[in-house]
Amino acid sequence: MLEKPIYFNEMGMDGAVRPPYAGLDTWAANMPEEFRNTKQSEAEALFRRIGITFAVYGEGGDPDRLIPFDMFPRIFAADEWRKLDLGVKQRAKALNAFLLDVYGRGEIVKAGKIPGRLVYQNEAYEKAVVGIKPPRGVYSHIVGVDLVRTGPDEFFVLEDNCRTPSGVSYMLENREIMMRMFPQLFRQNRIAPVENYPALLRRTLDSVAPEKCEGAPTVAILTPGHFNSAYYEHSFLADMMGVALVEGQDLFVKGDFCYMRTTEGPKKVDVIYRRIDDAYIDPLCFRPDSMLGVPGLMNVYRSGGVAIASAPGAGVADDKAIYTFVPEMIRFYLGEEPILNNVPTWQCGKPDDLKYVLENLKDLVVKEVHGSGGYGMLVGPRSTKEQIDIFYAKIVENPGNYIAQPTLALSTCPTFVEEGIAPRHVDLRPYCLVGENIELVPGGLTRVALTEGSLVVNSSQGGGVKDTWVMAE
Amino acid sequence: MRLQVNHRTSYTFDPPMRGVAQSLRLWPSLFDGQAVLDWHVDIEGAIRGANFRDGAGDLIETATFLGSVETVVIDVRGTVETTDLSGVLRGHREKVPPLAYVRRGPFTYASNAIRELAQKAVAGAGNPLGQAHALAEAVGEAIAYTPGETDAKTTASEALEAGRGVCQDHAHTLVAAAICLDIPARYVTGYLHAEGGIAEASHAWAEIYVPDLGWVGFDASNQVCPDERYIRLGSGFDSIDAAPIRGVSQGRGTESMSVDVTVLDANQQ
CATH class of the missing domain: 3.10.620.30 (C8orf32 fold)
Structure with missing residues (x-):
């Protein structure tokens, strides 16, 4: 029999309330049920009105379903955040150094720190951008680092997202809605602001304009269109930054530059924050059948006429097989010890690791190397024997496609549920911006597994979101 | 050997199509086996630009066309002095691992x-x-x-x-x-x-x-x-990734292509 693991409750264990949550316990406990229900419907109405919904791939049902919002905030003390802030920035810096290196001289491979085949044979490694140095040498301008907590001082990085991490609109909207509904909480507590994120993102994008850009850069967000699950976020960020939201057909290439069609005629675009995958960005360079991209864009990019964020090819840094080597990158490029730890990871492609994984499937979490969104994932302790057997067969068939990690005892945070207030497991995704400077707004997206005992926080798997507070110093 | 190339590629769009864009890889590689004596790529009516040498050592250039286009003719002419290196790509500068x-x-x-x-x-x-x-x-x-x-x-x-x-x-x-x-x-x-x-x-x-x-x-x-x-x-990687001319156009019409290439020994002219 497995012993029931003891989870770290962020509000406090054994009745003692930890400082950042002081006052929130009584706030929640004293909230009359009726008031709470009113507030909950108010929150839902607000979310509906602003139109923030999350369509989920491959699940059918209502594509405009709301992602559940929990009113109980998730809170970090200032000193807790200081460590996360340093750790996340360190990681973002190392990941970018890695990208610049593997599309350049490949020193880390030559030094034998990372096997060349993992990097260069990786699906996400783009031959087309080898030797191309993006402005300021930055490939991943927005790094979303998924973190979990297992104890007062124990944080682990679950994965890095170097391409186009989504969810930052939830960080901003959750805060907005909490402030509207509970203004007194924001008077009573000194909570660090996150509202300046769009301004920082804009500044970051401006700072990576190519050398050929003269004057103030023109920035645009390139979206695959309204059918994309994160379309709301694309239009939200465009609004907040005061930049154009465009689809591939709105852009065209002429000579050395890329232009967008506007009512006042063509306008040169200097920085494109793209929310479409590499494969679809330009049919003249990648998938020839792509209708979403801009023909010739990659040639303009590679000849220095436009900046693309994230830079094509950035995905090789957030691959789950590369993840294992991030601590090594930090040592190699920065000469520092990692501030945040990785989760121990077994590569099923390695025979010894494979043997261990197959023998211990019931205790492990298994993920596809290229999977995301909680699909194609096995949580051993929460799976039936049948589910485990199916995964066993899948792993044996293509071991290189899987990695495994121990089932982490994710911390819990108090959450409003049917019966009142109960602990539910949470994770955190802060959004680190990399341009001229490296910036991190104090906060992020906290996802919460609303089902009792569940450790899967993905919104596609029934997870919800919370406002994330960092107490001001 | 001194080789003289005449390479004409003609595209006809019926009906005429908009948004015609091409990525060209039409210049001889630079390595010990080839010395380019002269080389011209002419495309009437094209707006050309965004040229660079990629990590694999290829010179790439972009051609786009304004409005709708009925025909595109790409003329490549040039002379290259070649040396037999038994297939070895000696002296070729490239960065792709x-x-x-x-x-x-x-x-x-x-x-x-x-x-x-x-x-x-x-x-x-x-x-x-x-x-x-x-x-x-x-x-x-x-x-x-x-x-x-x-x-x-x-x-x-x-x-x-x-x-x-x-x-x-x-x-x-x-x-x-x-x-x-x-x-x-x-x-x-x-x-x-x-x-x-x-x-x-x-x-x-x-x-x-x-x-x-x-x-x-x-x-x-x-x-x-x-x-x-x-x-x-x-x-x-393959014929599409390496294509000398890679193009797209917008529209539902048909595209027909004809290619005329001659490669002659210049010393026998």
């Missing part, structure tokens, strides 16, 4: 038949250079040079199954056979001056990475390594 080519693509995915052919070919073939020769020989034997049996969309696996094909099929199959053994290989385009034998003035072959030698060309169609009769333009 050879391992980056070891990945399966839509054209170069290895069927069981390709895998078997590859394994059989390299068994007992000795060192990497010997293995590369054996692969090229096996592919040339397995696919008989037969124009008209395959088309631009034929994959390596399909070509091997048919047992017939043209230079594109030989090159795809050779690349597929090599990379399924984790040997870096790529698709190469260029020109061939041919007198007798298999005559495709606009030609394709494969390069295989051989430690100590670097990239070495293998033309399975002609069972030779490229010599002074060959002019190399560029490379890629």
Whole structure:
């Protein structure tokens, strides 16, 4: 029999309330049920009105379903955040150094720190951008680092997202809605602001304009269109930054530059924050059948006429097989010890690791190397024997496609549920911006597994979101 | 050998189409086996720009057209002094790590038949250079040079199954056979001056990475390594990635293309 693991409750264990949550316990406990229900419907109405919904791939049902919002905030003390802030920035810096290196001289491979085949044979490694140095040498301008907590001082990085991490609109909207509904909480507590994120993102994008850009850069967000699950976020960020939201057909290439069609005629675009995958960005360079991209864009990019964020090819840094080597990158490029730890990871492609994984499937979490969104994932302790057997067969068939990690005892945070207030497991995704400077707004997206005992926080798997507070110093 | 190239590609759009955009890879590679004496690429009505040399050493340029377009004519003319290096791409400046080519693509995915052919070919073939020769020989034997049996969309696996094909099929199959053994290989385009034998003035072959030698060309169609009769333009994963002219257009009309290429020995003019 497995012993029931003891989870770290962020509000406090054994009745003692930890400082950042002081006052929130009584706030929640004293909230009359009726008031709470009113507030909950108010929150839902607000979310509906602003139109923030999350369509989920491959699940059918209502594509405009709301992602559940929990009113109980998730809170970090200032000193807790200081460590996360340093750790996340360190990681973002190392990941970018890695990208610049593997599309350049490949020193880390030559030094034998990372096997060349993992990097260069990786699906996400783009031959087309080898030797191309993006402005300021930055490939991943927005790094979303998924973190979990297992104890007062124990944080682990679950994965890095170097391409186009989504969810930052939830960080901003959750805060907005909490402030509207509970203004007194924001008077009573000194909570660090996150509202300046769009301004920082804009500044970051401006700072990576190519050398050929003269004057103030023109920035645009390139979206695959309204059918994309994160379309709301694309239009939200465009609004907040005061930049154009465009689809591939709105852009065209002429000579050395890329232009967008506007009512006042063509306008040169200097920085494109793209929310479409590499494969679809330009049919003249990648998938020839792509209708979403801009023909010739990659040639303009590679000849220095436009900046693309994230830079094509950035995905090789957030691959789950590369993840294992991030601590090594930090040592190699920065000469520092990692501030945040990785989760121990077994590569099923390695025979010894494979043997261990197959023998211990019931205790492990298994993920596809290229999977995301909680699909194609096995949580051993929460799976039936049948589910485990199916995964066993899948792993044996293509071991290189899987990695495994121990089932982490994710911390819990108090959450409003049917019966009142109960602990539910949470994770955190802060959004680190990399341009001229490296910036991190104090906060992020906290996802919460609303089902009792569940450790899967993905919104596609029934997870919800919370406002994330960092107490001001 | 001093080779003189005249290469005209004409596209006709019916009805005329908008948004015509092309990425061109039409300039001879710079390496010890080729010296470019003169080279011109002319396209009437095109707006050209965004040119650069990519990590694989190819010069790339973009051509777009304003409004709707009925015809596009790309004229390539030039003279190149070539030297026989037995296929070795000596002195070629490039930055792409050879391992980056070891990945399966839509054209170069290895069927069981390709895998078997590859394994059989390299068994007992000795060192990497010997293995590369054996692969090229096996592919040339397995696919008989037969124009008209395959088309631009034929994959390596399909070509091997048919047992017939043209230079594109030989090159795809050779690349597929090599990379399924984790040997870096790529698709190469260029020109061939041919007198007798298999005559495709606009030609394709494969390069295989051989430690100590670097990239070495293998033309399975002609069972030779490229010599002074060959002019190399560029490379890629497959025929689309390496295409000398890669284009798109918007519209529902039909596109027809005609190609006219001559590669002459300038000293016999």
